[in-house]
Amino acid sequence: MTDTAKPTSPQGQNASPDPTTRYPIPSFPDQQQEKEGTVSAMEPGPDHGEDSYVGSGRLAGRTAVITGADSGIGRAVAIAYAREGADLVLTYLPQEQDDADEVIELARKAGVKVTAVPGDLSQESFCLELIERSVAALDHIDVLCEVGGYQQQCPDIAELTTEQFDHTFKTNAYSLFWTVKAALPHMPPGGSIITTS
Numbered sequence: 001m002t003d004t005a006k007p008t009s010p011q012g013q014n015a016s017p018d019p020t021t022r023y024p025i026p027s028f029p030d031q032q033q034e035k036e037g038t039v040s041a042m043e044p045g046p047d048h049g050e051d052s053y054v055g056s057g058r059l060a061g062r063t064a065v066i067t068g069a070d071s072g073i074g075r076a077v078a079i080a081y082a083r084e085g086a087d088l089v090l091t092y093l094p095q096e097q098d099d100a101d102e103v104i105e106l107a108r109k110a111g112v113k114v115t116a117v118p119g120d121l122s123q124e125s126f127c128l129e130l131i132e133r134s135v136a137a138l139d140h141i142d143v144l145c146e147v148g149g150y151q152q153q154c155p156d157i158a159e160l161t162t163e164q165f166d167h168t169f170k171t172n173a174y175s176l177f178w179t180v181k182a183a184l185p186h187m188p189p190g191g192s193i194i195t196t197s
Contacts, residue, residue: 050106055083063138065089065130065183067121067175068148070099073196077145082107082114089134091148094118113137121148122170127178135186144183146176146195 053076064081068074069090078090088107092100100116107114115137119126134141150171152164180193187193 050079053080053083055080055085055110058084059143060085062086062142063088063140064143064145065091065134065138065141065179066145066147067091067130067179069103070096072147074145074147075099075103077147078103079106079110081143081145082110082112085110085112086143087113087138089115089117089130089137091117091119091121091130093120120171121175121179122150122167124174124178127175128182131179131182131186134183140188141183141186142188142191144179144187144191144193146179146193148175149196 059081062085064086066074066078066081066088069078069088070092074092078088082088090100090103090107097118100118104114104116115133117130117133119130121127121130131141148171150168152160152168154160154164176195183193
């Protein structure tokens with residue numbers, strides 16, 4: 001007969017095993033980067049589909065605007081959309097140009113039109129300019145893919161300033177409002193707005 005008793009916490013209540021120690025942990029080296037971090041400095045480098053994603057033309061003839069397109073989810077989306085045939089407008093912070101250049105090159109190799117519009121999503125004027133330049137480049141917007149975001153890590157909430165908190169909301173929430181509001185008149189029926197939070 002096996003013991004089926006649940007683990008208990010120090011207070012004697014049922015507790016789940018600590019998930020941070022329950023499973024194997026990859027042997028990646030500790031890595032810290034100053035913001036804004038770069039993909040090229042990561043070890044091992046992340047896989048955004050650069051060598052593995054094969055498209056099948058599902059977005060041929062469509063257009064898409066992708067924020068945060070230099071790294072992470074935005075980079076993977078840009079690569080996938082390009083290989084699916086969508087013409088793109090990609091935006092990212094100007095200081096992330098080196099990473100963005102890699103994405104732009106990969107997208108152009110897929111045979112689609114790519115327009116780069118670097119800027120800061122926390123600024124309303126840039127969000128409006130982004131949509132204006134997107135419409136000029138693409139004529140209309142079939143997909144508005146909002147991936148760009150900002151996160152301020154602080155070991156203690158007492159260290160987080162109001163200015164940092166405000167910048168986070170302007171980048172992660174206000175920019176969605178500004179870009180969606182500006183883009184809607186240029187989106188045909190059946191267009192999509194995709195947000196990542």
